[in-house]
Amino acid sequence: MPPRLLACALALTMLVSAVAAQNRVSGAAIDGDAAAFTRNASALMESHEEGGVFSGAVIVARDGIPIFRRAYGPANREWAIPNTPDTVFRIGSITKQFTAAAILKLAEAGSLSLDDPVIRHLPELPPTWAPMTIRMLLNHSSGLPNVTALPGYATNFGRIERSPMETVALLYREDLLFPAGTGHEYSNTGYILLAGLIERITGQTFERYLNEAILVPAGLHSTRDADPGEIIPRRAAGYRRVSGEWRNALPLAASAPSGAGMLASTLDDLVAWDRALFSGRILSLASRRAMFTDYGHGYGLGWYVGTAYGRRLWSHGGFINGFSAIKDSYPDLGLTIVVLGNSEIVPAQALSRELAALYLGVPARTQISVDQTILDRYVGFYRTGPRSVLSIVRDGDHLLAQGIGQGSGEPRIILLPESDRAFAAQGDTIRVAFDIEPDGRPTGVMIHRDGIERAGPKIDRFMARRITARRFARLPPGR
Structure with missing residues (x-):
């Protein structure tokens, strides 16, 4: 072999070896002893199930391949039907990353720009909202109050069917929390408004556009609108606790959560979503960079962006009547951890971070704080x-x-x-x-x-x- 080709071959071999070594280091705990990880993860989840605080399903997957995939507790307490790894759960605010992807898809098509004033597309909005841009809705810097914080929302407003724009109209007379773009306040209202924006631009219902533009291309066969009136196979019932007793979750109108939290999904679909999104199958590189940019408050476009255990972490939790969930994605490891619970007391974030610690072989740091x-x-x-x-x-x-x-x-x-x-x-x-x-x-x-x-x-x-x-x-x- 000519010296130049030999040198190139040696350099390529060294590069491949270095990448392989890095991969081995990244997942040393699991690659070294899968059985030990499974035992430890099982013990963690079983202790929470026995403690009465976990009912649901959990998956730890690397490069789309499940490493740990289990279900616990009842999907239906009245019939004593157990959860399975294929059970369908409401995912609450994890929906926001799908809504953000839908908006970015429209931006790629030239139907809008992220820096467009929202009022350009929805001229009926209050004049005081004029400085508000689409990007501000996506990264929670719009100043919009949270519609779910309105007095009587859980027992009144949230039980009435409304279009996204009819829901947003409930806040037309409310003051903004701060001038648009000058602060950060997590707002479900912003994502409901984004659903209304999508409907106005596409002429389709938000559900239909999301399905055609995002869910079907990503190959997500079990992710869908969690309309409580529809028959959804393998759907878990949601629960809460009142005065020491289990109760069915409070009812919620099908249209109420809209772009902020309307979806239901499964463990496997949420892992598949990461694979489809991160691979570039759904969005361009420029759109993904915009999605995972920290705009100054640890939040991108539909995702929290930060670090955990020294690794990049892209994440979002979800909480909606009767359900608690989280999806943690460690892009540098190809690692996805999903915890889906069908009760409101499930400590989804803490469990996900503890599973990550077990995987990495480091002490758990859940970093949970309560006001x-x-x-x-x-x-x-x-x-x-x-x-x-x-x-x-x-x-x-x-x-x-x-x-x-x-x-x-x-x-x-x-x-x-x-x-x-x-x-x-x-x-x-x-x-x-x-x-x-x-x-x-x-x-x-x-x-x-x-x-x-x-x-x-x-x-x-x-x-x-x-x-x-x-x-x-x-x-x-x-x-």
């Missing part, structure tokens, strides 16, 4: 037995739990958040999940400790006094 105003809601007393009460107090940025009454004398335990309503003690010896009403008001608690589950309603201080009469003097301050 102190939310923590303050949980402060008080919860009846957990005939003569037993659980006391919850806030100490700084975390909650403390203590059993009082019968068998009391226990020390206070620090509860670390797994989501905004599920908490665990260090070492996972105790898990606590709060039942809340749509307005955020807590009504009960579920406690899992040493394989035993207890649940009970929230009670006032006077009832706590009656239950623990002999020990009332030892009750901590509470409501």
